[in-house]
Amino acid sequence: MSAIDSDQHSQEFESTKRPRSPSSSDSLDLHQSKRLNSNGDLSNGNQMNGNHLTTNITVSNINGASTDNHRIDSDQLSNQSKQLGMLSQEFGFSSPMPYDVSSELSQLPTILNNYRRDDIRNDAKNVKQINLTSQLDHGPVSESSVSQSGPQLVVWGTDVSINECRQKFKKFIHHFKFNEEDLCSDEIQMSQDYFDSQFQDSYYTKKIRECLIIGDYFLNVNCQHLLKYDENLYRQLVSYPQEVIPTFDMALNEIVNEFDNRCAFGRICVRPFNVTKTSSIRNLNPEDINQLVTISGMVTRSSNIIAEMSVAFFECSVCSYSVNVEVDRGLIPEPQVCQNCDTRFSFKLIHNRSKFTDKQQVKLQESPDDMPAGQTPYTVLLCACSDLVDKVQPGERVTVTGIYRATPIRVNPKIRNVKSVYRTHVDVVHYRKIENKRLHDSNQELKLTKERIDRLIALSNSPDIYERLAHSLAPSIYEHENIKKGILLQLFGGTKKQETLQTDSNTKNTFRSEINILLCGDPGTSKSQLLQYVYNLVPRGQYTSGKGSSAVGLTAYITKDPDTKQLVLQTGALVLSDGGICCIDEFDKMNESTRSILHEVMEQQTLSIAKAGIVCQLNARTSILAAANPIESSWNKNKSVTDNIQLPPTLMSRFDLIFLLLDPQDNEYDRKLAKHLVSLYYKTNEENPEVRKDLLDMGLLKDYIGYARANFHPVLSPEAQASLKNAYVEMRKVGSNKGHITAYPRQLESLIRLAEAHAKLRFKNVVDVDDVTEARRLQREALLQSAIDPVSGTIDVSILTTGVSTHDRRMKNELMIGLKQLLNAMKNQKTSTKASDDNFIFLEYQTVFNEFRNSNNQTISKETFEEALNALQTEGLFEFTNNRSLRIKV
Template sequence: MEGAFIYGTTINDEEVVKDFRAFVTTHKVDKNEEDATYMKQLRKVWEQQEDKAKGIKFSVEGVHVHQFSPTLYDHLVSYPTEVVPIFDRELWSLSTKELDVEPEELGTCQVQIFNLLDKDCRIMRCMNPTDIERLIMVKGIVIRCSDLTPDMNAAIFRCTTEDCKNEVKIVLNHWTIEEPTKCEMCGASHSFQIIHNDCGFTDRQVLKLQETPELVPDGETPQNVAIVVFDDLVNQVRPGDRVQVTGIYRAAPVQQVRNWRMRSSVYRTYLDAIALEYSKAQRVEAAPNMDNYGLTQASQLPKLSDERDLDPMTFSEDEINWNKRMRELGQETDAEGNRTIIRKLIQSFAPSIFEEDEVKKGLLCQLFGGTPKPISSKGRCRPEINTLLCGDPSTAKSQLLQYSYKLAPRGIYTSGKGSSAVGLTASINKDPVTKELVLESGALVLSDRGLCCIDEFDKMDENARAILHEVMEQQTVSVAKSGIVCSLNARTAILASANPTDSVYNPKLSVVENIKLPKNLMTRFDLIWLMLDKRNRDTDHRLAMHLLSMYSEGGQAARVDPEVDAEAFRRYVTFARQWVFPTLSDEAAATLESSYMDLRNQGSREVITATPRILESLIRLSESLAKMELRETVRAADVHEAVRLLKAATYAAAVDPETGLIDWEQLIVGVSAGKRKRMKDLETLLQELMAERGEAMREDAVKAALNEKLGERKEQLLNDAEFSSALRAAEQAGVLRRHMKMIEPAGPLAS
């Protein structure tokens, strides 16, 4: 074969040039296209680049290269270090001819290869030495991003001879810069010294990529790999992002002692990234313009009516078609003129779970979220909705958690007993390269702008649970460890599930007594759903038929498919989160005010039935309901539906089991109104008793004295169980602290 072969390879330089030029100028992804796909893309990229001297980044799919020429694809995958620079050079040559400009006016062109064939996709634990210096693709979760470091791409060396001062520029070649050994001007050997201030540098960052949970075999720990990114790929991802990385697998010798030439025989491997792509399979994409907490004006949020999602200069034709379909889906109405999208989403959300439509609607509200508010002097108002599922076993709490986790952007799933305080926030580790202490993000920081699902919430350690107080309201995680003091963003929605302490929910006790969670943590949940297993012959029959239809042949044939398929569901939620930001109308604001006042005045006068947190929850729920229907204005009907959801969830959990009235204060202090009244009576009696006796008394003496004092009322307080529990609860609440010093405990109180 004629032509020049690249040393050490089977690649013919001229053949690669000819094939790549033909691929760009002739290949059509869609046979109905008039122009070649990549020529049209090349013109579009140059049109969007205002400063031509900066050059462009040009994306090419590996699958398309294989469709055009399997030989060219094999050369690309087997020898990427040699072939990718040829692609860059020829793309620049094509650009100069297409744009008809002087070569000096155009910057460099860099080809970014992504979406390789399945045979070139690797699982981290299956990467081996045969993959070194090959182009591969791996998937994973980013768990750490290093600081930016300069990486030299051109060096200036100056001769140190007194009368010479000759300068030589050496450009990066095959990832190394060779220091000149002899000066051509004066003939001196090894006289060159590098001039750092005149050298050229590019940005460099190291990412730590970990295997996704679904790829980890049972009983094994997840593997990780270092990813080195340069130039425009720097700061493109954050910890918690799921990405697909296409790059060259490399091995570098380890320098055991700094400033020594000696290297270890064990090489450190890493992936030299060429392209980063967000993983989109079965998950809602995190909107690229959702960093809106830094807004100073609400008008900076994009509006759906501006139709910026249909801009052909920004989006491809396929993306525009999907956006049009999402708009049509949100506008569909029934015979009465009411929009049907919410009903369709509920029916398509976790279709394998029987009924529970109210709970599914609440979880959909959490998935869509509220509208980000501009930062002002009044502080931050979070748009994320926190939800707690509690109740009897086998009521599909964990299944609902799993479904939300798989759908949410940047979703993290963890279990209560297996989560530590460090695992939730951040850990301090030593960087293997720089040997410096660095922070490694925990579950709450990894799920920033997403959803953190915590199963078995009631079994969490107290130290781990205490962290959630700051996260659920201030949306930050404060860390002060090993000289590192910082505040990390944790703008995440918390979805937790908890089981009662006695396995079965006891309706005679409050939700706080059933689950034994910290009292002030309960008020930070916008929705608290009680999922109880009630006996009902008709409901049990329908549930049995529903479960059997999932496994029997006849049942599967009769089963109704979801009205919104999984791909459309994911894209619809992504579209709403990215382009719809509802605002409150005057009518909705007035309805919110009246609804809040109505909630505030429910129950007896001594009991708190609503707090300002309830009002903020109603605002978030109303905005999420409007967002589901792609409306930019919150209506009064949305407020009424939000109030109904709140009553069906949180207020049903806040009912005092003794009085049957709403008692929001029991979520704050952990004791119902009836018990609070008894403790107050007990405190009053103890005050009178201590004033009469004026001496320390044992518990049995206290009982005897109170027995005389109460007379006929003694049965209300003085049976052993009631007296001990009331006395102990009163002590924990602090109302008897000054009197308990005068009592010498005996019996149950001794422990």
């Protein structure tokens, strides 16, 4: 090679080399680099021929024998390219990911030429893929024949031979057989019966036919299948996804065309998932940049859908010549010279004729299960394009497969210099919602096999299914059967109802179907364990502590988006748990401002926000499961619930069930509890005699509740309606003779929700009298614990609604009447002895208190006397002087 050729070769290498190089294990003999234009001819330097960008390829001898470095003339290189089947006319060189299918597919009108995938982006502007669509392709090629075929064309900076990669993937699609061990757990559960009967042939061939039938344009490929089939192909996919995934797309569309040449179906794309590399956001490091990774976490925020320009349409203002330019890394390269009239800088951008694609930014936060103790959660930004937008919502736990990217940060948008610190994000290729240990989300379609559904229906017909489900809920917690049944009905929930209001806009009024439960009692009675169990069971559950929660942490707060610099609304725990259960521990330790926001959420199921110019109403259709401790550390049986936990009665009345978990301090109970706790430390459940054998496992319990919530929506039967009316009237009559209030309309609504949940538990669409009877029993058990007047020993719902029992209210009225009579008597006595010109008489505070206490049979405390005295002052009977004397007008 001459000196001039050597210098030119060096300049071409420096101007076009990729930002990353193959690893030491993937090193190849990259000895000869040639610059080709779109016609297969050799071009000089960075010269462009027409609209075709130049491309680098590497000719490498697979068996290690390198070719001589010399300049090949254009005719010889053109002939070689024709023999290799480089159909450059079908090749979209201006695309960030330019690839296409074979020549026979290019004639089909349904296959889109110059197609680009928005979820796979190119980083290097002049590094382009080589289209090695082969006319020599006559079926699967063995690895030995491929490796012994002489020099191979690979993508610059990689060891990826597109022709070989395409052949291997086609062979994988045609020959991979179903094996239950190769599937992830959700795939087995989703269609086990279908697999057993159908997948005796190629697994992915059946999946492709399913895509053609249902009209799905994407084929999900489990990377663990690829790893077991061909480790080298899997390594190339993980290391160079930007080059390999489009190659898979080409092979897949060729296979689709083999099924039916006349099928009017668009392009099918490959979506790989379940990559072994990287499982946590915390483990992402610079070595993963531009590689395929799989991470899991919880979605905390999703932006609005952004219209991003993908193809810009330019029109010459002189001759109206038009040209389409694809957007490269967010930049629109404007054509400088019109090819029709040779006018410089005459192009103008026509927006309404340009092409746009949807884009959304999602913030993924590390799951609490993956987070080390004592550390804050990590977050990563996800960029979803095209059909992947709006696939996940805040609060959902997902596993994301994508390409880890690093983008430079410019000091000034007008200056080309960038900072040394790069901003990272993940270009999403595949979403997968994983909730194997949790209930199914109400927004997701529940996929169960026919055998699984038949088993669930058989369980629902069992007469003791209610007790079995209750015992299967937190089986490690001793007793508390009624409490477990109440939480079980909370998991099922009631039936959603809407009422259309007669207004101009026909707005709908939604009635609450969620059940709220409050657990309160002595410390160490398993309240927090029940909350943790429910949190780990529901799909959109949130767990917070009262002391560590603020008002904005539960609702929403305003923050500035780092990319758009606009104010955005960051949702809190109540909004993230929409459609699930929000577990709040230490409920009594919340401050007043934090508790006040729960009034709207617990009744209207909405959250109104008016902050920083953002006025909106967010959905918070969540059930509240709260736990509270008494203010005196131990429960005082001589006080009511409101006096023990110091919660406002307006908030207490919004709970459907309030249970007390008290320490009975009984010797026999302590012995049974100790035996149960010791039994938990047996090696296995089979060796544990305390464990019931009829308990449902977590997976079966999850499917049972999920199937009932998705398929059954009970309505009240006429008999159930009559029973509910009678139950409410009887509850009102219980305390009417004594002046007690034993029921409010909210108790009737709670009774309806509990009856609907019990009917749903038994897979019924109609609520009957048995469901109402169980709802009445459960509500009565809760009221016997929480709404009992400690003085009279009777149920008094006014304790929960007003914070004061009827007995205490009547007692205060009697004291106030007695004090009023005493003051009138003392006034008359003073009037007979006073001077005639005095208009007021004065009574000493202590004298009045002593007289009142001596004249009353029951013990009068200073606080009780103050309350009665203040009530009389409000009526205007007397006035206080500066020395706390009573001044009464004659």
